[in-house]
Amino acid sequence: MQLKVQGLSVRYDQATVLNNAALEVGKGEVVGIIGPNGAGKTTLLRAIVGLVGWERESLKGTVGGKITLRGSVLLNGEEISHLPPNEIVRRGLVLCPERGRPFREMTVRENLEVGAYLARSKAVVEERLARVFELFPILEERQNQISGILSGGERTMLAISRSLMSDVQLLVIDEPSVGLAPLVKDLLCERIKDIHRMGITVPVTEQDIGFAFKLIQRSYVLSQGQMIASGTPEALLSDDMIRKTYLGL
Ligand SMILES: Nc1ncnc2c1ncn2[C@@H]1O[C@H](COP(=O)(O)OP(=O)(O)OP(=O)(O)O)[C@@H](O)[C@H]1O
Ligand SMILES: [Mg+2]
Numbered sequence: 001m002q003l004k005v006q007g008l009s010v011r012y013d014q015a016t017v018l019n020n021a022a023l024e025v026g027k028g029e030v031v032g033i034i035g036p037n038g039a040g041k042t043t044l045l046r047a048i049v050g051l052v053g054w055e056r057e058s059l060k061g062t063v064g065g066k067i068t069l070r071g072s073v074l075l076n077g078e079e080i081s082h083l084p085p086n087e088i089v090r091r092g093l094v095l096c097p098e099r100g101r102p103f104r105e106m107t108v109r110e111n112l113e114v115g116a117y118l119a120r121s122k123a124v125v126e127e128r129l130a131r132v133f134e135l136f137p138i139l140e141e142r143q144n145q146i147s148g149i150l151s152g153g154e155r156t157m158l159a160i161s162r163s164l165m166s167d168v169q170l171l172v173i174d175e176p177s178v179g180l181a182p183l184v185k186d187l188l189c190e191r192i193k194d195i196h197r198m199g200i201t202v203p204v205t206e207q208d209i210g211f212a213f214k215l216i217q218r219s220y221v222l223s224q225g226q227m228i229a230s231g232t233p234e235a236l237l238s239d240d241m242i243r244k245t246y247l248g249l
Contacts, residue, residue, distance in 0.1 A: 001027060001075065001076060001092060001093070001169040001170040001201050002024075002025065002026055002027050002074075002075070002076050002077070002201070003023075003024070003025040003048070003073070003074070003075060003093070003170060003201070003203065004023075004024045004025075004072075004073075004074040004077075005021060005022055005023045005024070005044075005048060005071065005072070005073050005074075006022050006071060006072045006074075007020050007021075007022065007070065007071040007072060008020070008021045008022070008044065008047055008048075008070070008071030008072070008073065009021070009068070009069070009070045009071055010040075010043050010047055010052055010067070010068070010069055010225075011066075011067070011068040012065060012066075012067055013065045013066055016225055017040050017043045017225050018040045018043050018044055018047065018225045019224075019225040019226050020071075020226070021040075021044055021071070021222070021225070021226070021227050022227060023203075023220050023227065023230075025170070025201055025203045026201075027201055028196070028199060028201055029201055029202075029203075029217060029218070030192070030193070030196050030202045030203075030204070030215060030216045030217055031202075031203045031204070031216055031217065031218050031219065031220070032203075032204055032205070032206055032212045032213075032215070032216035032218070032219030032220065033203060033204070033205045033206070033219065033220045033222055034205070034206050034207065034209060034212050034219050034220070034221055034222070034246075034247075035205070035207070035221060035222035035223055035246075036207060036223070037207065038224075039222045039223055039224065039225070040222055040224070040225040041174065041175070041205035041222055042098055042174055042175075042205070043225075044205075044222065045095055045172050045174050045205060046095070047069060047071075047073075048073055048093070048095075048172065049085055049088050049089075049093060049094070049095040049172065050080070050081075050083055050084055050085040050087075050088045051085055051095070052067065052069050053069055053081065053082070053084075054084060054085050055067060056069055069081075075088075075091060075093055075170070080093070089118070089166060090118060091169075092166075092167055092168055092169030092170060093168075093169070093170045093172070094163045094166055094168040094170070094171055094172070095163075095172050095174065096159050096160050096162075096163040096171060096172065096173045096174065096176075097159065097174055098174040098175050098178060099152075099155070099156075099159075099175075099178060099179065100155040100156050100158060100159030101159065102147040102150070102155060102158050102159060102162065103147060104146070104147050104148035105146065105147075105148065106146070106147055107143065107144050107145060107146060107147065108139055108142050108143045108144070108145055108147055108150070108158060109129075109143040109144060111147050111158055111162055112129060112132060112139070112143075112158070112161055112162055112165050113125065113165070114162065114165075115161070115162035115163060115164070115165030115166055116128055116165040116166060117166075118166060118167065119165075119166075119167075125165070128164065128165045129165070131164065131198075132161035132164050132165065135161065135164070135191055135194060135195070136157045136158075136161055136191065138154060138157065139154070139157060139158060139161055142154065152179050152180060152184075153180050153181070153184035153187075153188070156176060156180065156188065157188070157191075160173065160176070160191070160192075160195070164195070164200075168200060169200060169201065170200065170201040170202075170203075171195065171200050171201070171202050172202075172203045172204070172205075173192070173202065173203075173204040173205070174204075174205050175204075175205050175206060175207065176188055176192065176204060176206075176211075177189075177206060177208045177211040178207070178208075185208070185211050189211060189214050189215050192204070192215055193215065204216065205222075209247050209248070209249065212233075213233040213237075216233070217232065218230065218231065218232050219231070219232075219233065219236065221236065221242065221246050221247075223246055228242075228246065229242050229246070237249070
């Protein structure tokens with residue numbers, strides 16, 4: 001599944017959070033979007049999956065302030081920027097949010113089943129459960145536990161797994177490595193590569209350049225709402241200005 005974003009801009013009242021951003025993710029690619037805190041990574045992903053548009057509509061006339069959203073989001077060449085988030089999920093484009101956010105009072109298994117709410121049959125749900133348990137055996141062991149007691153790493157695994165319970169073709173993951181210990185990061189990096197091998201296209205945002213460069217084939221660099229560079233890790237690292245100013249290396 002292919003994603004093409006053109007001229008995407010988001011403003012909250014007077015603050016421009018995303019300015020004319022463009023990106024392209026080809027079928028079966030693992031692409032990074034790297035940038036520091038506040039660069040606009042989460043906003044970019046939320047705009048792509050229809051959540052900024054939904055926020056703009058649902059907050060209309062309330063205390064939320066004025067949201068301006070412009071630009072084009074093409075999924076396999078089809079414009080989706082006017083669609084509501086649930087319709088975008090139905091088309092196979094799913095966002096795994098930053099820090100997971102599972103329903104804490106629900107068990108691990110219940111959280112996974114929520115992810116499969118569009119599944120046609122129980123057999124499909126079982127098949128997808130088997131897929132995520134193979135990927136993350138710890139979730140199978142913990143399936144009947146309340147999600148609120150999971151560690152940070154397990155929570156991230158649960159969030160990614162919940163996204164995999166839908167008929168996902170293109171999975172955007174918002175900062176998978178945030179708050180995790182080095183060993184857990186390595187494990188997660190391998191599992192995201194496995195997800196990619198399943199044929200799922202994976203754009204991922206990151207602040208951890210080391211983690212990102214182990215995972216991705218190519219990356220965009222986002223700074224203060226603007227895409228300021230893109231290329232392979234080698235190309236980005238060989239540009240002194242980019243390396244010092246934006247990668248902090
Ligand atoms: N709903 C909102 N209303 C007003 N401002 C917002 C809103 N959402 C995000 N912003 C602002 O947009 C900017 C970019 O935020 P965003 O969360 O997209 O950055 P980020 O790159 O994901 O940062 P982080 O690495 O900390 O997650 C920030 O200055 C933030 O305060
Ligand atoms: Mg963020």
